[in-house]
Amino acid sequence: MPMPPSLHELQRAFGAALVGGDGEPLAPWIAARGIEPAARLRIYRHANLAIHVEALATSFPATLRLLGEACFDGVATRHAAWIGSTSGNLQAYGADFPGFLAAQPELAAYAWVAEVARLEWLRQETALAAPGSLADPLALVLALAAAIDPVVRLQPHLRVCSSTVPVLGLWRYAMESGRTVAPDGSPEHVLLWRAPEGIAMRAVGPALADFAGALLAGERLAAACARAPATAPQELLARLLEHGLIAAISPATEDASA
Known part of the structure; x- marks a missing residue:
């Protein structure tokens, strides 16, 4: 045996x-x-x-x-x-x-x-995703004004979805009762983050999607802004600040992964 x-x-x-x-x-x-x-x-x-x-x-x-x-x-x-x-x-x-x-x-x-x-x-x-600290908006604005080409760290739970189809519209068509008409075939860019009421999803323009994606990838502010040259940096940052998606702003001498 x-x-x-x-x-x-x-x-x-x-x-x-x-x-x-x-x-x-x-x-x-x-x-x-x-x-x-x-x-x-x-x-x-x-x-x-x-x-x-x-x-x-x-x-x-x-x-x-x-x-x-x-x-x-x-x-x-x-x-x-x-x-x-x-x-x-x-x-x-x-x-x-x-x-x-x-x-x-x-x-x-x-x-x-x-x-x-x-x-x-x-x-x-x-x-x-891990929770992120909610920074004071005024402190972020002052840090941004004082730093040259800073590192802008976004919330760790933020995600960007860029699609060639109306992906958020299709998701809502499938999940939300009362929607009987499917969206058209336009491309869609979506920001996702964790909000007090659950997972928030917001359709945004390609400029903000590219900008946020670059910051999430660790690029410094100047490089991220270069991905959306037709939109003012102040406007892009304001959209992120509006939803509390900026966790910290650090001088360029600091490591973006810190």
Whole structure:
């Protein structure tokens, strides 16, 4: 009789059976107890897939509504079976789901669905991001006036979504009752942040989206302003200050990641 596998080997084989469906190497070491080992593994595998599909449905409710339950369940099950989660925390599961949707041949004519899913994952990131300190607006203005090409640090929960489709309009069309007319096909830029009442989403112009994205990427003020040359820096900063999205302003000698 062969030597029994170690606990580590059993755990790896069990994980492989859940993801890949091949439980044959593990079967000799599973007590039947009224259920064949292969059937017992199928129960665990189906339960594992169902948990992952439910996690995707929770994170992507608008995508589910746009695709319909049957289609969403099929593509989510495929994602769970082929890719699955690399983390024990299911809140982190789904970051690659928008890209997975975009790669599915049957959804090629519905590329906008993947864009809505991308917006929904940014909502997830916003909800889970670390809280930021709310700086005094007057202190920010004085710091901005005193510094030369400062580092403007934005709230860590702020996200920017720039899309070639009306992504926020589509999300609202799917999620808000009473909307019976889909938006037109115009591109849309969206700022997302965590507000007291929940996740705030605001459609903005491309200048503000590019400016905020540059600051989030760690660029200094002058470089970020260069991305929106047709808009005054004061106007761009005022829009961010309006919603409390600027956390701090530091002299250019300080590291932007500090």
